Amino acid sequence: MASAPPDLQGVRIRLRQPISDDIETRWSIGQHKDIVEGYGGTFDPDAPFSRSGAEQAIRFIRDQPCAWVIDAGRFIGHVRFHGHVPQDRRANLAIGIDDPAFLGRGYGTEAIRLALGHVFGSGLHRVSLRVLATNTRAIACYRKCGFIDEGREREAALIDGRWYDDVVMGLLAREFYAGHDNPNRLS
Template identity: 35%
Template sequence: MFETDRLRLRAVREADFENLMVLFNHDRVEKMLTSGFVVPLGVKAEKELREMCSSRLLYVIIETKDNHEFVGFISLWDAQMKNRDARLGMALLPSFWGRGYATEVLRFIIDYAFRQLALHRVSLHVFGNNTAAIKVYNKVGFVQEGVQRKANWIDGKWQDVIWMAVLDEDWEASKQEGPNPKTVS
Protein backbone atom coordinates (compact mmCIF):
# COMPACT_ATOMS: atom_id res chain seq x y z
CA MET A 1 0.00 0.00 0.00
CA PHE A 2 1.20 3.50 -0.81
CA GLU A 3 0.28 6.84 0.73
CA THR A 4 0.56 10.46 -0.27
CA ASP A 5 -0.44 13.39 1.91
CA ARG A 6 -4.19 12.83 1.45
CA LEU A 7 -4.53 9.62 -0.52
CA ARG A 8 -4.00 5.89 -0.23
CA LEU A 9 -3.15 3.79 -3.28
CA ARG A 10 -3.85 0.12 -2.80
CA ALA A 11 -4.42 -3.12 -4.64
CA VAL A 12 -7.81 -3.80 -6.20
CA ARG A 13 -10.26 -5.74 -4.03
CA GLU A 14 -13.38 -7.61 -5.09
CA ALA A 15 -15.57 -4.87 -3.61
CA ASP A 16 -13.92 -2.24 -5.85
CA PHE A 17 -15.45 -3.50 -9.09
CA GLU A 18 -18.82 -1.96 -8.31
CA ASN A 19 -17.16 1.45 -7.83
CA LEU A 20 -15.00 0.98 -10.93
CA MET A 21 -18.10 0.22 -13.01
CA VAL A 22 -19.79 3.38 -11.66
CA LEU A 23 -16.66 5.33 -12.64
CA PHE A 24 -16.44 3.83 -16.14
CA ASN A 25 -20.18 4.35 -16.67
CA HIS A 26 -20.11 8.03 -15.68
CA ASP A 27 -20.65 9.84 -18.98
CA ARG A 28 -18.21 12.67 -18.14
CA VAL A 29 -15.51 10.11 -17.32
CA GLU A 30 -16.21 7.59 -20.06
CA LYS A 31 -15.94 10.17 -22.84
CA MET A 32 -12.47 11.12 -21.57
CA LEU A 33 -11.29 7.49 -21.41
CA THR A 34 -12.43 5.87 -24.61
CA SER A 35 -12.16 6.51 -28.30
CA GLY A 36 -15.08 4.11 -28.69
CA PHE A 37 -18.75 4.86 -28.37
CA VAL A 38 -19.93 6.22 -25.02
CA VAL A 39 -22.51 3.60 -24.08
CA PRO A 40 -23.64 1.96 -20.85
CA LEU A 41 -21.17 -0.74 -19.85
CA GLY A 42 -22.39 -4.01 -18.35
CA VAL A 43 -21.29 -7.52 -17.43
CA LYS A 44 -19.00 -8.00 -20.42
CA ALA A 45 -17.16 -4.75 -19.63
CA GLU A 46 -16.79 -5.76 -15.98
CA LYS A 47 -15.23 -9.06 -17.04
CA GLU A 48 -12.79 -7.20 -19.31
CA LEU A 49 -12.03 -4.77 -16.48
CA ARG A 50 -11.20 -7.66 -14.13
CA GLU A 51 -8.80 -9.10 -16.70
CA MET A 52 -7.27 -5.69 -17.31
CA CYS A 53 -6.63 -5.09 -13.61
CA SER A 54 -4.69 -8.32 -13.28
CA SER A 55 -2.65 -7.87 -16.48
CA ARG A 56 -1.31 -4.36 -15.89
CA LEU A 57 2.17 -3.59 -14.62
CA LEU A 58 0.46 -1.57 -11.87
CA TYR A 59 -3.24 -1.01 -11.23
CA VAL A 60 -4.19 0.64 -7.95
CA ILE A 61 -7.31 2.06 -6.41
CA ILE A 62 -7.11 5.64 -5.20
CA GLU A 63 -8.99 6.39 -1.98
CA THR A 64 -8.97 9.16 0.59
CA LYS A 65 -6.87 8.45 3.67
CA ASP A 66 -9.26 10.03 6.13
CA ASN A 67 -12.48 8.13 5.32
CA HIS A 68 -11.50 5.58 2.62
CA GLU A 69 -13.74 7.12 -0.08
CA PHE A 70 -13.24 5.66 -3.54
CA VAL A 71 -11.65 8.37 -5.71
CA GLY A 72 -10.63 6.43 -8.83
CA PHE A 73 -7.73 4.42 -10.22
CA ILE A 74 -4.31 4.85 -11.78
CA SER A 75 -2.40 2.29 -13.81
CA LEU A 76 0.79 1.65 -15.71
CA TRP A 77 0.31 -0.68 -18.67
CA ASP A 78 1.58 -1.71 -22.08
CA ALA A 79 5.05 -1.89 -20.56
CA GLN A 80 7.91 -2.24 -23.00
CA MET A 81 10.62 -3.52 -20.72
CA LYS A 82 13.43 -3.36 -23.30
CA ASN A 83 12.76 0.36 -23.73
CA ARG A 84 11.75 0.87 -20.08
CA ASP A 85 8.53 2.60 -21.15
CA ALA A 86 4.99 2.20 -19.83
CA ARG A 87 1.72 3.96 -20.57
CA LEU A 88 -0.21 5.70 -17.84
CA GLY A 89 -3.98 5.69 -17.43
CA MET A 90 -6.08 7.20 -14.68
CA ALA A 91 -9.57 8.38 -13.90
CA LEU A 92 -11.16 10.09 -10.93
CA LEU A 93 -14.83 10.47 -10.12
CA PRO A 94 -15.98 13.98 -11.09
CA SER A 95 -16.82 14.77 -7.45
CA PHE A 96 -13.05 14.68 -6.79
CA TRP A 97 -12.00 16.83 -9.75
CA GLY A 98 -10.38 20.20 -8.98
CA ARG A 99 -9.05 19.22 -5.54
CA GLY A 100 -5.44 18.55 -6.49
CA TYR A 101 -5.79 14.77 -6.14
CA ALA A 102 -4.69 14.09 -9.73
CA THR A 103 -1.50 16.09 -9.24
CA GLU A 104 -0.81 14.37 -5.92
CA VAL A 105 -1.26 10.84 -7.25
CA LEU A 106 0.61 11.54 -10.50
CA ARG A 107 3.64 12.85 -8.63
CA PHE A 108 3.73 9.70 -6.56
CA ILE A 109 3.25 7.25 -9.46
CA ILE A 110 5.78 8.96 -11.72
CA ASP A 111 8.34 8.99 -8.93
CA TYR A 112 7.58 5.32 -8.20
CA ALA A 113 7.85 4.42 -11.90
CA PHE A 114 11.33 5.92 -12.17
CA ARG A 115 12.76 5.08 -8.74
CA GLN A 116 11.26 1.65 -8.08
CA LEU A 117 10.32 0.23 -11.48
CA ALA A 118 13.40 1.67 -13.22
CA LEU A 119 11.38 3.04 -16.12
CA HIS A 120 12.96 5.57 -18.45
CA ARG A 121 9.71 7.10 -19.70
CA VAL A 122 6.01 7.20 -18.88
CA SER A 123 3.70 7.91 -21.83
CA LEU A 124 0.02 8.76 -22.18
CA HIS A 125 -2.52 10.12 -24.56
CA VAL A 126 -5.25 12.60 -23.70
CA PHE A 127 -8.09 14.07 -25.72
CA GLY A 128 -7.60 17.70 -26.70
CA ASN A 129 -10.83 18.84 -25.04
CA ASN A 130 -9.58 17.58 -21.64
CA THR A 131 -7.81 20.84 -20.86
CA ALA A 132 -7.80 20.29 -17.09
CA ALA A 133 -5.94 16.98 -17.49
CA ILE A 134 -3.47 18.52 -19.95
CA LYS A 135 -2.75 21.30 -17.46
CA VAL A 136 -2.08 18.74 -14.70
CA TYR A 137 0.12 16.59 -16.94
CA ASN A 138 2.18 19.64 -17.88
CA LYS A 139 2.40 20.67 -14.23
CA VAL A 140 3.97 17.34 -13.24
CA GLY A 141 6.46 17.31 -16.10
CA PHE A 142 4.81 15.69 -19.12
CA VAL A 143 5.80 17.12 -22.49
CA GLN A 144 3.66 17.00 -25.62
CA GLU A 145 5.27 14.72 -28.19
CA GLY A 146 2.66 14.64 -30.91
CA VAL A 147 -0.90 15.25 -31.98
CA GLN A 148 -3.27 13.05 -33.90
CA ARG A 149 -5.43 15.71 -35.45
CA LYS A 150 -9.20 15.24 -35.30
CA ALA A 151 -8.84 11.60 -34.29
CA ASN A 152 -11.71 11.25 -31.82
CA TRP A 153 -15.39 12.06 -32.44
CA ILE A 154 -17.10 13.16 -29.23
CA ASP A 155 -20.08 15.40 -28.48
CA GLY A 156 -20.70 16.09 -32.16
CA LYS A 157 -17.22 17.28 -33.04
CA TRP A 158 -13.70 16.09 -33.70
CA GLN A 159 -11.08 16.20 -30.97
CA ASP A 160 -7.33 15.90 -31.28
CA VAL A 161 -5.51 13.11 -29.45
CA ILE A 162 -2.43 14.49 -27.75
CA TRP A 163 0.52 12.21 -26.97
CA MET A 164 2.64 13.17 -23.97
CA ALA A 165 5.51 11.66 -22.02
CA VAL A 166 7.81 12.37 -19.14
CA LEU A 167 11.37 11.04 -19.13
CA ASP A 168 13.33 10.13 -16.04
CA GLU A 169 15.67 13.09 -16.61
CA ASP A 170 12.68 15.44 -17.05
CA TRP A 171 11.30 14.15 -13.78
CA GLU A 172 14.54 14.80 -11.93
CA ALA A 173 14.36 18.42 -13.08
CA SER A 174 10.65 18.92 -12.19
CA LYS A 175 10.18 16.92 -8.98
CA GLN A 176 11.37 19.82 -6.81
CA GLU A 177 7.90 21.34 -7.19
CA GLY A 178 6.11 18.92 -4.86
CA PRO A 179 6.59 16.99 -1.62
CA ASN A 180 8.25 13.59 -1.80
CA PRO A 181 5.52 10.99 -1.13
CA LYS A 182 6.18 8.02 1.08
CA THR A 183 5.67 4.28 0.80
CA VAL A 184 3.80 2.54 3.61
CA SER A 185 4.10 -1.18 4.36
Protein backbone atom coordinates in the same frame (compact mmCIF):
# COMPACT_ATOMS: atom_id res chain seq x y z
CA MET B 1 7.36 -3.82 -13.46
CA ALA B 2 6.73 -7.57 -13.62
CA SER B 3 5.29 -8.22 -10.12
CA ALA B 4 2.34 -6.48 -8.50
CA PRO B 5 3.40 -2.98 -7.46
CA PRO B 6 3.54 -2.10 -3.76
CA ASP B 7 1.01 0.08 -2.01
CA LEU B 8 2.02 3.75 -2.11
CA GLN B 9 0.91 6.22 0.54
CA GLY B 10 0.38 9.86 -0.30
CA VAL B 11 -0.94 12.83 1.65
CA ARG B 12 -4.65 12.27 0.85
CA ILE B 13 -4.65 9.02 -1.08
CA ARG B 14 -3.22 5.54 -1.11
CA LEU B 15 -2.46 3.61 -4.27
CA ARG B 16 -3.23 -0.07 -3.65
CA GLN B 17 -4.32 -3.28 -5.27
CA PRO B 18 -8.08 -3.79 -5.84
CA ILE B 19 -10.23 -5.46 -3.17
CA SER B 20 -13.73 -6.95 -3.43
CA ASP B 21 -15.37 -3.85 -1.82
CA ASP B 22 -14.17 -1.83 -4.82
CA ILE B 23 -16.74 -3.55 -7.03
CA GLU B 24 -19.68 -2.20 -5.01
CA THR B 25 -18.12 1.25 -4.79
CA ARG B 26 -17.41 1.35 -8.53
CA TRP B 27 -20.98 0.24 -9.23
CA SER B 28 -22.42 2.92 -6.94
CA ILE B 29 -20.36 5.62 -8.69
CA GLY B 30 -21.91 4.70 -12.03
CA GLN B 31 -20.95 6.46 -15.23
CA HIS B 32 -20.93 10.18 -15.90
CA LYS B 33 -21.06 11.95 -19.25
CA ASP B 34 -18.01 14.20 -18.76
CA ILE B 35 -15.85 11.33 -17.53
CA VAL B 36 -16.84 8.85 -20.25
CA GLU B 37 -16.28 11.47 -22.95
CA GLY B 38 -12.95 12.47 -21.36
CA TYR B 39 -11.82 8.86 -21.84
CA GLY B 40 -12.85 9.09 -25.50
CA GLY B 41 -16.01 7.02 -25.06
CA THR B 42 -19.60 7.61 -26.04
CA PHE B 43 -21.99 8.22 -23.15
CA ASP B 44 -25.40 6.60 -23.45
CA PRO B 45 -27.77 7.91 -20.75
CA ASP B 46 -30.15 5.03 -21.47
CA ALA B 47 -27.53 2.34 -20.74
CA PRO B 48 -27.23 1.97 -16.96
CA PHE B 49 -23.88 1.00 -15.49
CA SER B 50 -24.26 -2.59 -14.30
CA ARG B 51 -22.68 -4.54 -11.47
CA SER B 52 -21.12 -6.71 -14.16
CA GLY B 53 -19.55 -3.58 -15.67
CA ALA B 54 -18.15 -2.68 -12.24
CA GLU B 55 -16.74 -6.21 -11.82
CA GLN B 56 -15.13 -5.96 -15.25
CA ALA B 57 -13.61 -2.55 -14.45
CA ILE B 58 -12.06 -3.79 -11.19
CA ARG B 59 -10.86 -7.03 -12.81
CA PHE B 60 -9.19 -4.96 -15.55
CA ILE B 61 -7.20 -3.01 -12.93
CA ARG B 62 -6.28 -6.20 -11.06
CA ASP B 63 -5.08 -7.92 -14.24
CA GLN B 64 -2.71 -5.12 -15.28
CA PRO B 65 0.98 -5.69 -14.48
CA CYS B 66 1.47 -2.19 -13.02
CA ALA B 67 -1.80 -0.68 -11.81
CA TRP B 68 -3.34 0.63 -8.63
CA VAL B 69 -6.71 1.65 -7.29
CA ILE B 70 -6.76 5.27 -6.14
CA ASP B 71 -8.14 5.12 -2.59
CA ALA B 72 -9.27 8.36 -0.91
CA GLY B 73 -10.99 6.53 1.92
CA ARG B 74 -12.61 4.37 -0.77
CA PHE B 75 -12.19 3.62 -4.47
CA ILE B 76 -12.28 6.76 -6.64
CA GLY B 77 -10.39 5.59 -9.74
CA HIS B 78 -7.20 3.99 -10.94
CA VAL B 79 -3.76 4.72 -12.35
CA ARG B 80 -1.75 2.31 -14.47
CA PHE B 81 1.23 1.88 -16.75
CA HIS B 82 0.94 -0.14 -19.94
CA GLY B 83 2.92 -0.77 -23.10
CA HIS B 84 6.09 -1.34 -21.07
CA VAL B 85 9.16 -1.73 -23.32
CA PRO B 86 11.92 -3.12 -21.05
CA GLN B 87 14.67 -2.60 -23.67
CA ASP B 88 13.93 1.13 -23.80
CA ARG B 89 12.85 1.46 -20.14
CA ARG B 90 9.63 3.21 -21.11
CA ALA B 91 5.89 2.80 -20.57
CA ASN B 92 2.62 4.64 -21.09
CA LEU B 93 0.49 6.21 -18.36
CA ALA B 94 -3.29 6.02 -18.04
CA ILE B 95 -5.39 7.40 -15.19
CA GLY B 96 -9.09 7.58 -14.52
CA ILE B 97 -10.93 9.37 -11.73
CA ASP B 98 -14.36 7.74 -11.94
CA ASP B 99 -16.08 9.67 -9.14
CA PRO B 100 -16.94 13.22 -10.28
CA ALA B 101 -16.82 14.47 -6.66
CA PHE B 102 -13.03 14.02 -6.81
CA LEU B 103 -12.38 15.80 -10.11
CA GLY B 104 -10.45 19.06 -10.18
CA ARG B 105 -9.30 18.72 -6.57
CA GLY B 106 -5.72 17.46 -7.03
CA TYR B 107 -6.36 13.75 -6.47
CA GLY B 108 -5.23 12.84 -9.99
CA THR B 109 -2.08 14.93 -9.62
CA GLU B 110 -1.21 13.23 -6.34
CA ALA B 111 -1.86 9.77 -7.80
CA ILE B 112 0.26 10.43 -10.88
CA ARG B 113 3.16 11.80 -8.84
CA LEU B 114 3.10 8.80 -6.49
CA ALA B 115 2.99 6.35 -9.39
CA LEU B 116 5.72 8.19 -11.32
CA GLY B 117 7.97 8.22 -8.25
CA HIS B 118 7.59 4.46 -8.06
CA VAL B 119 8.25 3.62 -11.72
CA PHE B 120 11.09 6.11 -12.15
CA GLY B 121 12.59 4.85 -8.89
CA SER B 122 12.32 1.32 -10.31
CA GLY B 123 14.39 2.25 -13.36
CA LEU B 124 12.03 3.57 -16.03
CA HIS B 125 13.57 6.27 -18.19
CA ARG B 126 10.47 7.64 -19.94
CA VAL B 127 6.69 7.76 -19.51
CA SER B 128 4.38 8.78 -22.35
CA LEU B 129 0.67 9.41 -22.63
CA ARG B 130 -1.94 10.52 -25.09
CA VAL B 131 -5.02 12.54 -24.23
CA LEU B 132 -7.90 14.02 -26.17
CA ALA B 133 -7.08 17.62 -27.05
CA THR B 134 -10.50 18.60 -25.69
CA ASN B 135 -9.71 17.17 -22.23
CA THR B 136 -8.25 20.41 -20.89
CA ARG B 137 -8.56 19.37 -17.23
CA ALA B 138 -6.40 16.27 -17.82
CA ILE B 139 -3.86 18.20 -19.90
CA ALA B 140 -3.47 20.78 -17.13
CA CYS B 141 -2.95 17.97 -14.59
CA TYR B 142 -0.31 16.28 -16.76
CA ARG B 143 1.55 19.56 -17.24
CA LYS B 144 1.44 20.16 -13.48
CA CYS B 145 3.09 16.73 -13.07
CA GLY B 146 5.88 17.77 -15.48
CA PHE B 147 4.72 16.23 -18.76
CA ILE B 148 5.76 18.10 -21.88
CA ASP B 149 3.69 18.39 -25.05
CA GLU B 150 5.47 16.39 -27.74
CA GLY B 151 2.98 16.55 -30.55
CA ARG B 152 -0.54 16.25 -31.80
CA GLU B 153 -2.13 13.43 -33.72
CA ARG B 154 -4.73 15.07 -35.87
CA GLU B 155 -8.15 13.41 -36.04
CA ALA B 156 -6.88 10.36 -34.14
CA ALA B 157 -10.11 9.55 -32.27
CA LEU B 158 -13.55 9.02 -33.79
CA ILE B 159 -16.22 9.72 -31.17
CA ASP B 160 -19.93 9.91 -31.99
CA GLY B 161 -19.11 10.33 -35.68
CA ARG B 162 -16.75 13.28 -35.11
CA TRP B 163 -12.96 13.35 -35.29
CA TYR B 164 -10.85 14.65 -32.41
CA ASP B 165 -7.14 15.29 -32.04
CA ASP B 166 -4.94 13.56 -29.45
CA VAL B 167 -2.13 15.39 -27.65
CA VAL B 168 0.99 13.29 -27.08
CA MET B 169 2.95 14.10 -23.93
CA GLY B 170 6.09 12.69 -22.33
CA LEU B 171 8.20 12.89 -19.21
CA LEU B 172 11.77 11.70 -18.62
CA ALA B 173 13.01 10.52 -15.23
CA ARG B 174 15.55 13.37 -14.97
CA GLU B 175 12.82 15.93 -15.69
CA PHE B 176 10.58 14.42 -13.04
CA TYR B 177 13.31 14.57 -10.41
CA ALA B 178 14.50 18.04 -11.46
CA GLY B 179 10.98 19.46 -11.27
CA HIS B 180 9.81 17.55 -8.23
CA ASP B 181 12.38 17.26 -5.49
CA ASN B 182 9.58 15.64 -3.47
CA PRO B 183 7.39 13.52 -5.78
CA ASN B 184 4.61 13.48 -3.16
CA ARG B 185 4.17 17.23 -2.83
CA LEU B 186 0.88 18.64 -4.03
CA SER B 187 1.81 22.06 -5.38
